[in-house]
Amino acid sequence: MKIVIDDKIPYIKGAFEEKAEVIYLPGSKTTPDIVKDADVLVTRTRTICNEKLLSGSSVKFIATATIGFDHIDIDYCATHGIQWTNAPGCNSKSVEQYIASVLMVLATKKNLQLKELRMGIVGVGNVGKKIARLCDLLGMKVLLNDPPRERTEGSSGFVSLQTVMEEADIITLHVPLNMKGEDATYHLADEPFFAKLKRQPVLINSCRGEVVETEAVKTAIAQQQISSFVCDCWEHEPGIDLDLLSQTELATPHIAGYSKDGKALGTQMSVHAVNTFFNLGLNDWQPSGVEKPQNPVIEINGSGLTEQQILAKAILATYDIRQDDATFRNNTAQFEQLRGDYPTRREFPAYTIIPTKITDETIAKLRQLGFNIDNK
Ligand SMILES: NC(=O)C1=CN([C@@H]2O[C@H](COP(=O)(O)OP(=O)(O)OC[C@H]3O[C@@H](n4cnc5c(N)ncnc54)[C@H](O)[C@@H]3O)[C@@H](O)[C@H]2O)C=CC1
Numbered sequence: 200m201k202i203v204i205d206d207k208i209p210y211i212k213g214a215f216e217e218k219a220e221v222i223y224l225p226g227s228k229t230t231p232d233i234v235k236d237a238d239v240l241v242t243r244t245r246t247i248c249n250e251k252l253l254s255g256s257s258v259k260f261i262a263t264a265t266i267g268f269d270h271i272d273i274d275y276c277a278t279h280g281i282q283w284t285n286a287p288g289c290n291s292k293s294v295e296q297y298i299a300s301v302l303m304v305l306a307t308k309k310n311l312q313l314k315e316l317r318m319g320i321v322g323v324g325n326v327g328k329k330i331a332r333l334c335d336l337l338g339m340k341v342l343l344n345d346p347p348r349e350r351t352e353g354s355s356g357f358v359s360l361q362t363v364m365e366e367a368d369i370i371t372l373h374v375p376l377n378m379k380g381e382d383a384t385y386h387l388a389d390e391p392f393f394a395k396l397k398r399q400p401v402l403i404n405s406c407r408g409e410v411v412e413t414e415a416v417k418t419a420i421a422q423q424q425i426s427s428f429v430c431d432c433w434e435h436e437p438g439i440d441l442d443l444l445s446q447t448e449l450a451t452p453h454i455a456g457y458s459k460d461g462k463a464l465g466t467q468m469s470v471h472a473v474n475t476f477f478n479l480g481l482n483d484w485q486p487s488g489v490e491k492p493q494n495p496v497i498e499i500n501g502s503g504l505t506e507q508q509i510l511a512k513a514i515l516a517t518y519d520i521r522q523d524d525a526t527f528r529n530n531t532a533q534f535e536q537l538r539g540d541y542p543t544r545r546e547f548p549a550y551t552i553i554p555t556k557i558t559d560e561t562i563a564k565l566r567q568l569g570f571n572i573d574n575k
């Protein structure tokens with residue numbers, strides 16, 4: 200058996216070596232010639248798994264260590280006997296941490312009381328649900344839009360996109376990139392979308408670049424239909440629109456899901472999927488060597504601080520998006536390299552907070568976010 204693995208998937212080396220010939224390659228170098236006699240591809244978003252790559256190959260199974268799977272031509276796979284899997288939810292907590300950091304940075308910069316604001320969440324799956332819980336915890340009013348879920352679960356708890364456009368102060372997008380069908384999301388945020396916005400919301404795109412139309416969002420910024428654009432995912436990555444970047448409030452190179460925890464889980468889910476498909480006896484395989492946070496203990500003295508300020512201290516001590524934003528703006532041509540060399544980021548449960556003068560209610564919220572609390 201031959202397995203071709205993207206060489207930027209961490210913690211996977213050694214998993215399959217006793218069972219198969221394993222080749223590690225950059226996604227961009229995974230060519231038809233390389234995959235023609237492969238049985239398995241373990242990929243990321245950078246390998247476009249379509250007819251051009253797969254035609255005439257012996258590939259039977261594709262595991263992508265990502266949530267999104269818009270890089271896989273699922274119709275082609277279905278008609279050519281190729282099974283595939285993604286890693287649902289693997290890095291959803293990482294995206295939650297990214298959004299938490301965005302909210303705290305915006306609140307500090309613009310002097311916002313988050314609990315006075317309405318958050319519109321478009322796409323309420325693994326990521327959107329976590330963002331909803333986060334915003335609820337921050338006291339925000341949450342507007343949930345997810346027509347596919349609404350059709351199967353009923354309308355209770357959901358609102359239309361129109362309501363989000365009219366009522367939200369912040370809109371965050373967490374939909375898959377769908378090019379066709381009634382739930383198509385390609386250019387969901389286009390000129391008519393921006394024209395319908397009522398409250399000059401902040402727009403956050405950390406799902407896929409193609410969900411927001413570049414020219415339309417630039418016009419929306421210029422005409423102040425939105426008050427800010429926060430962007431992690433860009434059209435035509437890595438060749439992004441630098442003019443849009445210069446007008447973006449917080450800009451990052453598609454790293455919202457790049458916590459080490461999320462990466463490790465994506466790897467584990469992919470290895471287990473290949474194991475299940477080929478029955479390799481790797482049921483107990485787990486990633487090892489996940490990097491520890493540099494400063495795993497966070498001391499917070501809550502004296503004189505509001506609850507929002509205490510939560511901001513905790514969140515920003517784990518991940519401050521302003522650092523990624525600055526690095527990106529100074530190295531715009533290095534989009535893929537910044538992703539490949541992304542520094543260690545760990546999610547909230549990797550940290551312990553030592554609280555002083557913090558109420559039980561706020562400590563409960565820190566716990567709900569996933570932090571450990573040292574009460575000594
Ligand atoms: N920037 C990053 O690093 C990351 C980006 N992503 C992106 O975020 C997307 C969402 O991730 P998950 O929540 O894990 O996916 P998911 O599949 O769990 O949830 C997606 C939700 O969107 C809903 N949806 C589909 N079409 C819709 C539409 N037209 N309008 C409103 N809702 C719609 C679905 O019903 C589903 O509930 C992924 O597909 C991926 O493209 C995910 C992880 C990391």
Ligand SMILES: O=C(O)C(=O)[C@H](O)COP(=O)(O)O
Nearest residue numbers: 243244245265266267456457
């Ligand atoms: O999981 C997803 O979907 C994402 O967007 C990932 O964060 C993308 O990671 P790469 O596969 O591009 O490394």
